[in-house]
Amino acid sequence: xxxxxxxxxxxxxxxxxxxxxxxxxxxxxxxxxxxxxQAAGRGLQLLFYSVGIGxxxxxxxxxxxxxxxxxxxxxxxSKKLLLSDSGFYLCAWSVIWGNTGELFFGExxxxxxx
Amino acid sequence: AQSVTxxxxxxxxxxxxxxxxxxxxxxxxxxxxxxxVQYPNQGLQLLLKxxxxxxxxxxxxxxxxxxxxxxxxxxxxxxxxHISDTAEYFCAVSAAAPNSGGYQKxxxxxxxxxxxxx
Numbered sequence: 001x002x003x004x005x006x007x008x009x010x011x012x013x014x015x016x017x018x019x020x021x022x023x024x025x026x027x028x029x030x031x032x033x034x035x036x037x038q039a040a041g042r043g044l045q046l047l048f049y050s051v052g053i054g055x056x057x058x059x060x061x062x063x064x065x066x067x068x069x070x071x072x073x074x075x076x077x078s079k080k081l082l083l084s085d086s087g088f089y090l091c092a093w094s095v096i097w098g099n100t101g102e103l104f105f106g107e108x109x110x111x112x113x114x
Numbered sequence: 115a116q117s118v119t120x121x122x123x124x125x126x127x128x129x130x131x132x133x134x135x136x137x138x139x140x141x142x143x144x145x146x147x148x149x150x151v152q153y154p155n156q157g158l159q160l161l162l163k164x165x166x167x168x169x170x171x172x173x174x175x176x177x178x179x180x181x182x183x184x185x186x187x188x189x190x191x192x193x194x195x196h197i198s199d200t201a202e203y204f205c206a207v208s209a210a211a212p213n214s215g216g217y218q219k220x221x222x223x224x225x226x227x228x229x230x231x232x
Contacts, residue, residue, distance in 0.1 A: 032217070042224060043204065043222045043223055043224040043225055044158075044204070044222040046220070049217075051217060088155075090157055090158070092157075092158075094218070099217070099218050100146045100163070100165055100208060100218065101146050101148070101206075101207075101208020101209075101218035101219075101220045102146075102148065102160065102163060102208075103150075103158070103160075103206075103220060104160075105150075105157035105158045105159070106157050107156060107157050108155065108156060108157045110155065
């Protein structure tokens with residue numbers, strides 16, 4: 001069966017520090033990968049998606065970047081965090097062939113920027 | 115462009131009472147529809163989905179939803195809620211993005227917090 005893991009689960013970082021959140025999918029090949037951010041009362045905002053290694057699409061301009069160094073690994077990064085980067089970050093995957101948009105989510109990473 | 119509206123941000127309901135969480139969407143193309151549940155500090159879990167066929171869809175934990183194309187709605191229902199149903203519920207729509215080679219654009223609603231009162 002397929003599983004998705006992301007870490008760390010919680011992170012407290014000072015403003016201006018770097019960030020790296022990692023996500024790994026197991027049990028499937030060539031998945032679409034996604035990073036979402038969830039802010040209170042605002043639902044889920046798609047930050048990045050990837051349809052293959054090295055292929056990253058950004059949905060909104062921001063202080064963050066994403067990379068996909070391996071087929072089932074997706075990394076969210078920042079060189080210098082802002083207060084507004086605080087939130088709950090969710091990694092997700094979907095199938096490519098026969099994709100209906102059904103997403104499978106990781107456990108989430110809560111980032112607090114102080 | 116597509117959008118999803120969940121008008122109720124919070125819904126309190128007594129244990130064993132029925133509940134309906136509303137979801138309306140807009141899209142210029144055919145869509146797939148989903149409901150997800152999120153427990154505190156966890157990721158989202160699929161409750162149910164409508165892809166095609168019968169408009170009444172049954173999901174996990176006794177939930178069901180009905181797709182109404184004319185009213186562009188996909189309301190979630192449960193005849194008798196339990197304390198363990200306390201969570202946030204998200205409606206989502208998915209449609210093929212133009213010129214994307216099959217990529218499905220997924221749009222989420224802002225969520226409805228269901229609070230079950232003992």
